[in-house]
Amino acid sequence: MSYTVELDETDQICNLKVNGRLNIYNIKEFKDIVSPIIERVPALIVDVSEVIEFDSSFIQLFISIKNYAYSLGHIFKITSHSKPILDLLDMYGLVGFFADKVVLSAAQRSEFKLNYGTSKLPPNLR
Template sequence: MESYTVSGELSIYTASNEKQSLLAFLQSADELEVNLSQVSEFDTAGLQVLIVLKQAAIQHQKTLHYVMHSKAVLDVLEMTNMTGIFGDQVVLT
């Protein structure tokens, strides 16, 4: 399993660049995980990137998991009622 860690902001200011990096990472293996523990700021643009990446993984028949969600990520997922949408285990502390 290949792993990729998103660090810093995943927001409107960084979404475009991070999306390109994540889509390139998607080509690296059939089973992938994206570690979100280092995401310091997260907004709906970041959420859109995660949705697009999950859809691309499904389209290319790859397994993609989001793991280690930071508080910033969890706050937006909870606010948008999307915590369970991705099908990944979320550990609340």
């Protein structure tokens, strides 16, 4: 496994801390861990501060989890965004979709624009 997961779960909330690499090679394994949690607990909070690799397959998975949680009336939040995650959220303009609080250092403020929608798309595609 190229990542580790630490769980702290009650009947109302699950705090999940992820360390390592989240990529196409381990997406099914991660989904198998998270899917039952989102079904049984009203809130899943994922701390990704120690994630060192995050590819577009995981963006798709997180979108799917967020939508599934919403359909159940549950909450899915991402916290403590690491640089690889900020890179993709910024690239795809998904900060607004996830609606999670993003804390940036002074240095990161100039690096990330964190568009909240489709403003990065060419005007004819908006």
